Amino acid sequence: MRQRLEFSRIRYPCQQLETIVPPAGGAEPDAPRSAEPRPVPPRAPRAEPTDRPVSAAAEPGGPDLQGLFMMIARSALINLGEAADPVTRERRVDLEQAREAIDVLLLLRDKTSGNRTEQESRLLEEIVYDLQMRFVRAAEAGPPR
Secondary structure, rough: OOOOOEEEEEEOOOOOOEEEOOOOOOOOOOOOOOHHOOOOOOOOOOOOOOOOOOHHHHHOOOOOHHHHHHHHHHHHHHHHOOOOOOOOOOOOOHHHHHHHHHHHHHHHHOOOOOOOOOHHHHHHHHHHHHHHHHHHHEEEEEEOO
């Protein structure tokens, strides 16, 4: 006589797993062995860290650190009124948003220190200096009329 196997559900925040639990008293010796857990496939080996800079690992034409710096700088320029908003085609000054963009670049400078190429470091320093000078000029000029 075959015994029925009962399913119990174990809930995790990100997934739901089903496990097969034999009823109390144990299963008969000739019961099918489907109650055994499946073997877990081995994970792919992790790539060993290299001495290459992060941007050198990026695919040509793909995202890189310099592109990120330029994207954030573009946002700061738009908020400083130095470039037109790409959606509205209007120039506007929002010094708070410009300051936040500059602060993000400063944060990236600190957090990526020692992990940038010389070219990336030079570009970042030039961008930060230029944006800080433009910010001071915009703040001294006062709100637009």
